[in-house]
Amino acid sequence: MGIITPFSFALVLRSINAYTKQFQVNYKEKDNAMPLLHFSKSQPCKSSSSLKASYEDWLISHGLTVSPFHMRWQTSLFNHQFYNWGRWKPRFLYLWFSIGMIFGIAAMFGSVILLAKTLIQTLSQMLSEAPTGQNDQMLQVVVPGVNLPISQLSYFFIAILISGVIHEVGHGVAAIREQVRFNGFGIFIFIVYPGAFVDLFTTHLQLISPVQQLRIFCAGVWHNFVLGIASLVVLFLLPAILFPFYYTGAGALVTEVAEDSPANGPRGLFVGDLVSSLEDCSVQSVEDWNSCLTKISLMPQTGYCIKASVLQQLSYPSRARKAVEASQLCRTNMDCQKDFVPSLCVTPSLENQTRFLRVKHPPQPDMLFVGHLLHLQYTVSLSSFIPRHNFLSVDLPVVMETFCKYLISLSGALAVINAVPCFALDGQWILNSFLEATLSPMVVEKQNRELVGFLILLGGSALLAANVALGLWVVTAR
Structure with a gap:
């Protein structure tokens, strides 16, 4: 499922990269300190080390990071465009992301209700002697070759990539609107699933108010929802759009x-x-x-x-x-x-x-x-x-119609799943900022607020994991 949040995933990646760079520096320092005696047979090792260093320098200079099952590319080429978007019509953007904040908070609660309902439906289907189909469920696990035709994989991956890019554009523009420094934008491939991420200055993100944080964290799911609605409108108007070239009803x-x-x-x-x-x-x-x-x-x-x-x-x-x-x-x-x-x-x-x-x-x-x-x-x-x-x-x-349907489905799924209060998803940061904004007057100790948030995140993560595990079982075992 392409439902891992690229935004929160990027925060983890940055810490991994920092550790990797530190490891590389220490390794090079040790490598330079070791040789006191030189032998002619050690020359190939130097060549190999030099080649590795050149390869790593080339990757860094081009913004590429390669690790097992994961590849990403980060660039600052689009920073100017992001800043133009973030400074365009400040009052409109304030209203736009404030509506997105309200939607994101509502989506966080709604996603829990939807996942609970889906879990109950899946359990009843598993326990029934004559199981019915999953057509009445809004959320379904997608398995290529089982309930996703191989011939439509291109629609699936392109729709995931576009949904991820729109998701991250929302985070980036909202962050610039709230005076958070924008470092760059990137695209990654995790196993086979594509996605996008934005690199924000963490210190600025921690200094702004919880309400400002909510506008940033909710912007991704808000933009996914808007993309799904826009795709639905295009699908509905497709006969009128194509009327000069195609007719229907015959x-x-x-x-x-x-x-x-x-x-x-x-x-x-x-x-x-x-x-x-x-x-x-x-x-x-x-x-x-x-x-x-x-x-x-x-x-x-x-x-x-x-x-x-x-x-x-x-x-x-x-x-x-x-x-x-x-x-x-x-x-x-x-x-x-x-x-x-x-x-x-x-x-x-x-x-x-x-x-x-x-x-x-x-x-x-x-x-x-x-x-x-x-x-x-x-x-x-x-x-x-x-x-x-x-x-x-x-x-x-057919291509336009099918692609619109995939955008509606996958962008909507990203909006719902990312809003779940679960570790490593946008819902984690939405929940933390929401608790800071609402519980601070009642729960003075920050440690107690963090404990409440941790317990909620634990429950949300278990709920999402149960849905994914049982959904996979229903799709593959039946």
């Missing part, structure tokens, strides 16, 4: 058919086909396609009105296809009495969970599908956007 456009799909074949679906209906269920968008498949799966198998004179000829597959394509749908024989020619309602004899389905995609002949509807749903990709011109890509609206 069907579901096929954009991809998997090689192992039951819809793949000479009488199946092809890229560019426009699906208009599934049986008697009209399809005008991808949402209609999914709802129709769900509706059909919950209802008994549909029958077809077949003339009595044709019924005896249906042992030939070609004639069976023609008879089905030309017939109307029915549930009972009474539905077939509208014609003057005697007809019977014939229902295909199928196994459990298997469906016979007629898919209309004019001007092509109907596709007759036999199999599990989920297999059809997961192996055919569709879009609600139909290009007005042949040179337009059928994939562009």
